[in-house]
Amino acid sequence: MIDFQALWDAIARVKNISPLVHNITNYVTANPCANITLACGASPVMADEIMEVEDIQSISKGLNINIGTINSNRIESILRAGETAKRLDHPIVFDPVGVGASKFRFEVAMNILKKIKPDVIKGNLSEIRSIWEKKHHSKGVDVSEEDKKHLSLSSAEFMTRELAKELDAVVITTGEVDIISDGRSIVRVFNGHSMMEKITGSGCQLSSVVAAFISANPDCIFEASVSAVITMGISGELAYENLHENQSCGSYGIKLIDAMSEIDEAIFKERGRYEIV
Amino acid sequence: MIDFQALWDAIARVKNISPLVHNITNYVTANPCANITLACGASPVMADEIMEVEDIQSISKGLNINIGTINSNRIESILRAGETAKRLDHPIVFDPVGVGASKFRFEVAMNILKKIKPDVIKGNLSEIRSIWEKKHHSKGVDVSEEDKKHLSLSSAEFMTRELAKELDAVVITTGEVDIISDGRSIVRVFNGHSMMEKITGSGCQLSSVVAAFISANPDCIFEASVSAVITMGISGELAYENLHENQSCGSYGIKLIDAMSEIDEAIFKERGRYEIV
Amino acid sequence: MIDFQALWDAIARVKNISPLVHNITNYVTANPCANITLACGASPVMADEIMEVEDIQSISKGLNINIGTINSNRIESILRAGETAKRLDHPIVFDPVGVGASKFRFEVAMNILKKIKPDVIKGNLSEIRSIWEKKHHSKGVDVSEEDKKHLSLSSAEFMTRELAKELDAVVITTGEVDIISDGRSIVRVFNGHSMMEKITGSGCQLSSVVAAFISANPDCIFEASVSAVITMGISGELAYENLHENQSCGSYGIKLIDAMSEIDEAIFKERGRYEIV
Numbered sequence: 001m002i003d004f005q006a007l008w009d010a011i012a013r014v015k016n017i018s019p020l021v022h023n024i025t026n027y028v029t030a031n032p033c034a035n036i037t038l039a040c041g042a043s044p045v046m047a048d049e050i051m052e053v054e055d056i057q058s059i060s061k062g063l064n065i066n067i068g069t070i071n072s073n074r075i076e077s078i079l080r081a082g083e084t085a086k087r088l089d090h091p092i093v094f095d096p097v098g099v100g101a102s103k104f105r106f107e108v109a110m111n112i113l114k115k116i117k118p119d120v121i122k123g124n125l126s127e128i129r130s131i132w133e134k135k136h137h138s139k140g141v142d143v144s145e146e147d148k149k150h151l152s153l154s155s156a157e158f159m160t161r162e163l164a165k166e167l168d169a170v171v172i173t174t175g176e177v178d179i180i181s182d183g184r185s186i187v188r189v190f191n192g193h194s195m196m197e198k199i200t201g202s203g204c205q206l207s208s209v210v211a212a213f214i215s216a217n218p219d220c221i222f223e224a225s226v227s228a229v230i231t232m233g234i235s236g237e238l239a240y241e242n243l244h245e246n247q248s249c250g251s252y253g254i255k256l257i258d259a260m261s262e263i264d265e266a267i268f269k270e271r272g273r274y275e276i277v
Numbered sequence: 278m279i280d281f282q283a284l285w286d287a288i289a290r291v292k293n294i295s296p297l298v299h300n301i302t303n304y305v306t307a308n309p310c311a312n313i314t315l316a317c318g319a320s321p322v323m324a325d326e327i328m329e330v331e332d333i334q335s336i337s338k339g340l341n342i343n344i345g346t347i348n349s350n351r352i353e354s355i356l357r358a359g360e361t362a363k364r365l366d367h368p369i370v371f372d373p374v375g376v377g378a379s380k381f382r383f384e385v386a387m388n389i390l391k392k393i394k395p396d397v398i399k400g401n402l403s404e405i406r407s408i409w410e411k412k413h414h415s416k417g418v419d420v421s422e423e424d425k426k427h428l429s430l431s432s433a434e435f436m437t438r439e440l441a442k443e444l445d446a447v448v449i450t451t452g453e454v455d456i457i458s459d460g461r462s463i464v465r466v467f468n469g470h471s472m473m474e475k476i477t478g479s480g481c482q483l484s485s486v487v488a489a490f491i492s493a494n495p496d497c498i499f500e501a502s503v504s505a506v507i508t509m510g511i512s513g514e515l516a517y518e519n520l521h522e523n524q525s526c527g528s529y530g531i532k533l534i535d536a537m538s539e540i541d542e543a544i545f546k547e548r549g550r551y552e553i554v
Numbered sequence: 555m556i557d558f559q560a561l562w563d564a565i566a567r568v569k570n571i572s573p574l575v576h577n578i579t580n581y582v583t584a585n586p587c588a589n590i591t592l593a594c595g596a597s598p599v600m601a602d603e604i605m606e607v608e609d610i611q612s613i614s615k616g617l618n619i620n621i622g623t624i625n626s627n628r629i630e631s632i633l634r635a636g637e638t639a640k641r642l643d644h645p646i647v648f649d650p651v652g653v654g655a656s657k658f659r660f661e662v663a664m665n666i667l668k669k670i671k672p673d674v675i676k677g678n679l680s681e682i683r684s685i686w687e688k689k690h691h692s693k694g695v696d697v698s699e700e701d702k703k704h705l706s707l708s709s710a711e712f713m714t715r716e717l718a719k720e721l722d723a724v725v726i727t728t729g730e731v732d733i734i735s736d737g738r739s740i741v742r743v744f745n746g747h748s749m750m751e752k753i754t755g756s757g758c759q760l761s762s763v764v765a766a767f768i769s770a771n772p773d774c775i776f777e778a779s780v781s782a783v784i785t786m787g788i789s790g791e792l793a794y795e796n797l798h799e800n801q802s803c804g805s806y807g808i809k810l811i812d813a814m815s816e817i818d819e820a821i822f823k824e825r826g827r828y829e830i831v
Contacts, residue, residue, distance in 0.1 A: 028311050035803065254805055254807075261752070350627075378599065378613060523796045
């Protein structure tokens with residue numbers, strides 16, 4: 001059940017267990033992803049060599065797959081890490097970064113969805129829509145203006161829930177309001193700040209946090225995903241509030257990691273804003 | 278024509294259009310390069326897999342090529358992305374990082390110059406001199422003491438203009454005074470701060486900013502290049518002024534990105550220092 | 555001889571000579587590693603393409619090998635760079651990141667130790683123990699709770715010294731107390747702060763600093779290694795003391811680099827805490 005206590009318990013487990021999380025991610029945001037994983041209480045390992053992904057996944061508690069700077073060499077590594085995670089019942093989150101930006105990336109994403117069946121898929125509106133519509137179209141890695149305009153909240157929610165149902169997974173569609181569905185319930189998260197779009201990799205960092213949270217909570221992946229989204233959103237708000245004079249997007253990225261490590265039960269319950277539809 | 282209004286207009290267009298810029302860059306500075314691209318008002322996409330660079334370049338407005346951690350696999354990707362950019366009339370900036378540091382890197386750079394014909398080449402004195410003299414010699418990726426001493430401003434200006442003429446491109450030679458030439462005019466930019474040499478990748482970040490500026494200004498590449506150099510230089514000065522007690526090169530890198538996002542018309546006109554020769 | 559003057563002299567030489575240091579490292583922490591190299595007074599070049607590592611190593615003064623995100627393609631580059639360094643009498647530091655985390659990584663590490671014979675090996679307790687016991691076991695890239703509990707200081711010291719003797723190298727075993735041995739003497743360094751474990755790559759950064767220090771001090775590698783460990787530890791303490799309200803692990807990583815660049819003779823002698831056993 002999704003109430004504040006259950007959501008906080010999911011976070012507390014991350015801090016108590018400090019799960020090792022295997023990330024196969026891009027070289028642009030690997031550093032902040034590793035740092036936010038530490039900040040939320042887990043421990044990251046980045047490894048993508050095919051000769052070792054099985055070993056690395058075996059000692060980890062979960063897997064984060066991010067195709068931000070995907071290259072051909074890494075596809076087999078992703079698939080093998082994914083198979084290992086599945087075999088060991090380790091939860092998997094998949095971030096289809098820029099899935100609509102190239103035919104290649106789209107096919108890689110479809111392949112991952114089909115062969116690995118991730119437990120959680122996290123994307124922005126354009127990315128989730130690309131997967132939903134099974135065709136590629138988007139402005140690079142950001143959400144397109146067209147998508148922002150034409151997709152009303154209710155149709156985004158419909159899409160999120162139907163895709164979750166179809167993929168038998170939790171789907172997270174980020175935006176001004178973040179939408180999370182397990183194919184039955186829909187949760188709207190109102191936390192977050194527009195500055196998050198002004199730094200590279202806040203989306204990648206959310207996926208790393210989701211990976212940490214589901215790794216510590218394999219039996220309540222939906223709740224853990226909602227917790228991760230709320231926690232990241234609160235971090236985004238706190239980071240903004242903590243900006244001083246002359247500080248802007250450079251400092252914001254640093255303060256986002258600061259904030260993540262400072263969230264405790266009181267802050268979480270006071271600031272978390274969500275509703276279940 | 279190069280006057281403050283034209284130079285500011287080039288910047289304003291970056292902020293208005295927010296062009297998607299395709300970067301093929303190194304893994305050391307990819308993160309700050311992406312962040313400074315966002316800070317100046319554009320949107321970055323990093324992608325180097327040969328199977329997708331054509332698609333990625335097609336949805337972008339320009340291309341940034343940086344050979345900082347170049348490897349064999351990426352050469353074909355660079356060439357294909359470059360050909361696509363040329364075909365679509367997208368401007369290209371090339372940063373021959375450490376071109377004098379190895380025979381391999383030198384040959385890669387020559388190959389890029391010959392086959393892609395970039396619109397802008399940006400390097401420090403040693404890098405530009407390496408290309409100019411068609412031989413490799415330099416101390417790693419920094420400017421050599423020898424070059425600093427023996428190349429007077431006037432000979433550096435001569436070299437910059439002649440190379441620009443020869444390559445039919447804009448050439449930017451960075452140093453205490455930055456020199457920019459389109460093969461006819463020479464512009465000296467006096468902005469900047471020596472702390473920029475104490476962080477990794479301030480040169481790479483300048484190339485990313487140039488890429489953003491020319492992507493939004495394909496019809497005035499020279500002006501856009503001058504604007505980018507001034508803007509980066511002002512950011513370097515502001516970042517230094519914003520350092521507090523106990524803050525040094527770590528904080529400086531963050532404040533450089535902060536400063537880039539804070540530059541408006543008033544700051545630009547008040548602080549920009551350049552002359553046309 | 556190891557006294558404060560000799561240790562400071564080693565640091566002063568880094569700042570005077572500003573050696574170019576060749577790093578073959580991972581893409582997660584390459585950026586902070588480059589920045590801390592600059593902060594301590596040296597100059598970094600990251601290069602791992604086999605076609606150029608010989609040239610790059612030839613113009614450098616030393617080599618840092620880090621297997622954090624090792625992949626098959628890079629092994630030959632490491633071996634060739636290592637052979638070049640040996641041939642030119644350039645000192646080499648090896649950081650066997652996560653050596654116990656996979657069979658592949660363990661074999662790569664053994665291969666490097668055998669073929670390159672690094673001058674310094676730096677690892678945490680679990681990594682050094684993995685090499686010492688010639689078998690792989692560890693929790694990812696961090697030190698395991700089991701190792702923390704069962705390895706007393708004296709047994710860690712014994713292991714460090716015996717391994718140093720066996721490998722004819724300086725071995726650095728990091729932990730609450732850092733232990734450094736050349737196979738004869740043992741030095742305990744008490745500097746450092748627990749926050750260093752809450753950011754990614756503080757261990758990688760130490761290796762980069764060691765690389766910078768031994769590159770400038772090829773004739774006193776043991777002293778330079780001790781200096782590097784003390785300097786990094788002091789930086790970790792200063793970074794913590796410089797944290798303001800609402801600042802945590804994000805800011806800490808930045809302040810660590812700030813602190814490194816601020817260490818002078820007075821700070822070093824006042825704050826350095828070590829003993830020779």
